[in-house]
Amino acid sequence: DQQVKQNSPSLSVQEGRISILNCDYTNSMFDYFLWYKKYPAEGPTFLISISSIKDKNEDGRFTVFLNKSAKHLSLHIVPSQPGDSAVYFCAASGNQFYFGTGTSLTVIP
């Protein structure tokens, strides 16, 4: 039973526009959320995180929003760049980390 879901397997965005990646979770006890970015043939690398006591965390072009009542988080990338093309995984922490299935982002030059 998937506790963290990313319902969009892929997303294409024009360079310079906003990319919005979505993630839903089922367990209200999750208290820490992360986004990872993965290039082909490489391991996932940490991108940004948010604690459940916050509803927004920003780091440069990347912002993560958390809506606890909806059990939903999203990653906004503004402006999107071709180098952002990768697979993005969200993860949620309970007694262990649970990962979503990933969204493949393509930023078109």
Next chain:
Amino acid sequence: NAGVTQTPKFQVLKTGQSMTLQCAQDMNHNSMYWYRQDPGMGLRLIYYSASEGTTDKGEVPNGYNVSRLNKREFSLRLESAAPSQTSVYFCASRQGNYGYTFGSGTRLTVV
């Protein structure tokens, strides 16, 4: 560079063969993990070690064994490989409630 090192990067096995995937981290992290990534399945936890001397099953442990050799090293063993174990395997380490640091992965094909 500090991080998580996995070996080998690629491996092809015949059904029934055994092998050990090696993982080492130099960040003095207490916790180490083995995940597998399959298309459409995300990352699934196989085994983890919360600290040196302890190991626990994750979501998909069947067909695997692990050894936490010391604080740095956490190996994953396939005793009798099956085609269903064809996957990309990632080792990761973590300290406290911070996010994982992942290795670059081992692409395993069982024929």
